[in-house]
Amino acid sequence: MVLLVLVPALLLAVLGAAGQARAAGYRYWSFWDRDAAAGTWVYATQGPSTARPSDGDVQGFRFSVSEDAKDAAKPRGKAGFAAICAGTPAREGTKRVGLVLDFGTAADAPAGSTPPDPNPRTACARVGEDATTADALASVAGPLRYDTNALLCAIAGYPRTGCGEPVADDRRPSSPSPGTDGASAGRASGDGGSGNGGPSVGLLTGAAAVAVLGGAAIWQARRRRG
Structure with missing residues (x-):
């Protein structure tokens, strides 16, 4: 039961951190x-x-x-x-x-x-x-x-x-870097983020790994009880 509570909590923590991340x-x-x-x-x-x-x-x-x-x-x-x-x-x-x-x-x-x-x-x-x-x-x-x-x-x-x-500016949503088409006087390279304000691939991958490991642990616990 502890694991059933812990895994969703870990997922929420990871995804919550991703949602709070702001692009520059x-x-x-x-x-x-x-x-x-x-x-x-x-x-x-x-x-x-x-x-x-x-x-x-x-x-x-x-x-x-x-x-x-x-x-x-x-x-x-x-x-x-x-x-x-x-x-x-x-x-x-x-x-x-x-x-x-x-x-x-x-x-x-x-x-x-x-x-x-x-x-x-x-x-x-x-x-x-x-x-x-x-x-x-x-x-x-x-x-x-x-x-x-x-x-x-x-x-x-x-x-x-x-x-x-x-x-860094928490007031701004994610976006690509300016002038990537050469149209502006200033152009900046992106920071490697997803560019759409959502969780990054790395964070989602980590969350998926947590879910898989948690699910395996629950399955093992149930198997031992059976």
Whole structure:
């Protein structure tokens, strides 16, 4: 009888721990396109190293803790191209790209760090006609920092360390790491979890083993009594 009570209790303990586990959000620079007609930010469908904006485009970067594109914080502010590039006249053979750089809030900053500017910065990059967003960014917001996978880790030297690292947050449900399709400026590898908020395979396997061993013990006990 003790075993009959003990086995379900062990199973509940294992599965309960699994249910309480939370996947992490990720601290990274996300990349956005400004929809001039709608006046809204749209999550970029390309990375900054492959996107080639046109003259008059506005693009933004936001540093924050996010799960993925669905919950990523957008750049703040409503500055349009006319305001950002008012002092940068057109020049033949070049294009102008308006950039909004939002360093995020203190809550999103890595431990021991503070956003270099509490408000978004704007800059007008004048670059060659074939330049990418990464080229435009480098011309006005250095130093930039990349990791070995060419992931953008820092803009204007912020943050000094780290790159798309997971951040434990009990308020966030499980999700895949951001930008795994290369669409965002920041991408982070997953933590090896199930990615759906449910119990991991390892925990379920362990629970199954407990059940099997408990069942065998009960069967042996009954056989001896018989």
